[in-house]
Amino acid sequence: MVVVYGCLCYNIIMAFVKVMKNREGKQYVSIVEGYRDGDKVKHRTLKSLGKLELLEADNPKFLEELKQEVKDGKYNLSAESMTVNFDLNKAINNPLKNYGWKLLECIYDDLDISKPIKEFKKNSKSRIKLDEILKLLIFQRIINPESKMKTVENQDLIFDAPDAVLHDVYRSLDVFDELSEKIQFNVHQSITDSIGRSAALVFYDVTNYYFETDLDDEMVEGDETTGLRRRGPSKEHRPKPIVQMGLFMDSNGIPIAYKIFPGNCVDVKTYLPAIEQIKEQFGIERIVVVADKAMNSKGNISATLKDGNGYLFSQKFRGKQGSPKDIQNFILNDDDWQMNETETFAMKSFIRTRIVEGKEITEKVLATWNQKYDFREKVRREKSVEYAEKLTASERFRMTMKKGGKRYLNVEQLDPKTGEITEADFHITINEEQIEYDAKFDGINVLITCETEMTNQTMLSNYHSLAKIEDCFRVLKSEFDARPVFVWTPKRINAHFLVCFLSLIVMRVLEHEIGYKYSPALIKEALESAQCKELDKGYWEVFGSENFLEINKLLKLDWVKQYVPLEKLRKYGNSLRIQQKI
Numbered sequence: 001m002v003v004v005y006g007c008l009c010y011n012i013i014m015a016f017v018k019v020m021k022n023r024e025g026k027q028y029v030s031i032v033e034g035y036r037d038g039d040k041v042k043h044r045t046l047k048s049l050g051k052l053e054l055l056e057a058d059n060p061k062f063l064e065e066l067k068q069e070v071k072d073g074k075y076n077l078s079a080e081s082m083t084v085n086f087d088l089n090k091a092i093n094n095p096l097k098n099y100g101w102k103l104l105e106c107i108y109d110d111l112d113i114s115k116p117i118k119e120f121k122k123n124s125k126s127r128i129k130l131d132e133i134l135k136l137l138i139f140q141r142i143i144n145p146e147s148k149m150k151t152v153e154n155q156d157l158i159f160d161a162p163d164a165v166l167h168d169v170y171r172s173l174d175v176f177d178e179l180s181e182k183i184q185f186n187v188h189q190s191i192t193d194s195i196g197r198s199a200a201l202v203f204y205d206v207t208n209y210y211f212e213t214d215l216d217d218e219m220v221e222g223d224e225t226t227g228l229r230r231r232g233p234s235k236e237h238r239p240k241p242i243v244q245m246g247l248f249m250d251s252n253g254i255p256i257a258y259k260i261f262p263g264n265c266v267d268v269k270t271y272l273p274a275i276e277q278i279k280e281q282f283g284i285e286r287i288v289v290v291a292d293k294a295m296n297s298k299g300n301i302s303a304t305l306k307d308g309n310g311y312l313f314s315q316k317f318r319g320k321q322g323s324p325k326d327i328q329n330f331i332l333n334d335d336d337w338q339m340n341e342t343e344t345f346a347m348k349s350f351i352r353t354r355i356v357e358g359k360e361i362t363e364k365v366l367a368t369w370n371q372k373y374d375f376r377e378k379v380r381r382e383k384s385v386e387y388a389e390k391l392t393a394s395e396r397f398r399m400t401m402k403k404g405g406k407r408y409l410n411v412e413q414l415d416p417k418t419g420e421i422t423e424a425d426f427h428i429t430i431n432e433e434q435i436e437y438d439a440k441f442d443g444i445n446v447l448i449t450c451e452t453e454m455t456n457q458t459m460l461s462n463y464h465s466l467a468k469i470e471d472c473f474r475v476l477k478s479e480f481d482a483r484p485v486f487v488w489t490p491k492r493i494n495a496h497f498l499v500c501f502l503s504l505i506v507m508r509v510l511e512h513e514i515g516y517k518y519s520p521a522l523i524k525e526a527l528e529s530a531q532c533k534e535l536d537k538g539y540w541e542v543f544g545s546e547n548f549l550e551i552n553k554l555l556k557l558d559w560v561k562q563y564v565p566l567e568k569l570r571k572y573g574n575s576l577r578i579q580q581k582i
Helices: 052-058 062-072 101-110 115-122 130-143 148-153 166-194 267-282 298-306 325-332 371-389 393-400 432-439 456-464 467-477 490-513 520-529 546-554 566-570
Strands: 003-008 015-021 027-037 040-051 082-087 201-210 242-249 255-262 288-291 310-314 345-356 359-370 409-414 421-430 444-449 531-534 539-542 563-565
Touching: 015 062, 027 052, 027 062, 040 052, 052 062, 101 130, 101 490, 101 520, 115 130, 115 166, 130 148, 130 166, 130 490, 130 520, 148 166, 166 255, 166 267, 166 490, 201 267, 201 467, 242 267, 242 467, 242 490, 255 267, 255 490, 267 288, 267 298, 298 310, 298 345, 298 359, 310 456, 325 345, 325 359, 325 444, 345 456, 359 371, 359 456, 371 421, 371 432, 444 456, 467 490, 490 520, 520 546, 539 566, 563 566
Parallel strands: 201 288, 288 310
Antiparallel strands: 003 082, 015 027, 027 040, 201 242, 242 255, 310 444, 345 359, 359 444, 409 421, 531 539, 539 563
16 A cells, blocks of 8 residues: 655636625635636635635735735745645545546657548548547557447546547548558657657567457458458467458567458468568668568568568478578587577577579578577477377377377387288387487577678577567457457458557557556556546546556656646646657
């Protein structure tokens, strides 16, 4: 429990002296201020001074002097405050409204997300409040992710929320789809100007999202926007139609752009269309893409180089068939390894040439060894072999029919009487030779790049940053509940992912602003705890968790008062401005 000692301060806004008569004709003096509640102007009493006749008994010019003092600002009520003790975690009563979204609104405005929407509205007769609806969808996706219907139903739980109508929300999705690329480009420019971003080096990966339907969409030949929801290799192993999402990220871990593909489009085939889109969309002449081995194919490498781009991929190297022998021989050669002082990590590199689709290319190959990775692989293999040894002959046979089961098993047809190999029965034994061969590569990882001037350390650093994109996917699926998806038309599917994409950007920028001191999950909890309730005369009581208080401190926002005027609550977070990364 956090107890904060503060003041209930009355800042004078349009303050003036008010004299009122009671039923007996007695005059009472008070100082009041005006405040705006919606379209109405109301008054609240800041200080009651008592009967006028008693005040003028000591000073006949009291009223005249008081009016002048208030007019001159000499009678400063902001300095006269009532001291109170309050606890931002104390027990609270309904009805409550969330005001944490006001912090996100500041980032939304700083990124100028609404610029393409405002330009669209100028040339459109639509009366839909597009900007307010997009804000509602983004902020609720971060703080309280729900379906579009539930988001509209629960908007009364949001302080100063827009008055969105469900059918307007659904219609707005079609507009957001139309403006998707313009919004992405505008946000990219804003981040480049504020935080700083170089799109010459990007990180790319693919994930997929399932839908609450059992039927695949029909594909219309020649129309790429149809047939998005298709069954494919689900990363969550769900027997549902899915959509593939390719995501580009910068070195700060902030998304740059996204592209969606049909669910039956394998990861490797998303690479070239996605690269083509981002280059055309952002006007980039040359780009170096960092990706995992799923994107590493001869076709992708050949096309990347042909278009004048670069790549940094992880490389498959295990196995006796199909693996690059020059890389395997390089790894197994004990020479030239550079070990760290604790002998837990080693690396070495070489330049090689090879033929890819009829053309000779030059690459730099970096091999690394990690002791923890080495230990983990040995433990996994020992468990696999131990399991295989306990199986009966029939169980081993069934195991050989599975993709990962037959790696360490030899399958031969053997006559039990003569011991000769026949077509009768299967004789299955542990493949000791394969076990011994695989053990030679424990703890090894390999990277390849066409950027031969890139240092070993830079290659490692760039590839390790790829882990941030996996974290982006985790946030989308966990904190933001981006799936299952319920919309079904191609335009609205894309608009749904645009909302998720923009939500992720806003969250990542907020993380950047607080120096990555809190995870997205903790930030979400903190913003969710920022609740308020209306009191009287334009004042609101505010609450928040310890993490919420700390986030405000990190953002250098002065927010420690329990009771605030309505106008101040509406301006919460307004002083926040995105800071340039040093």
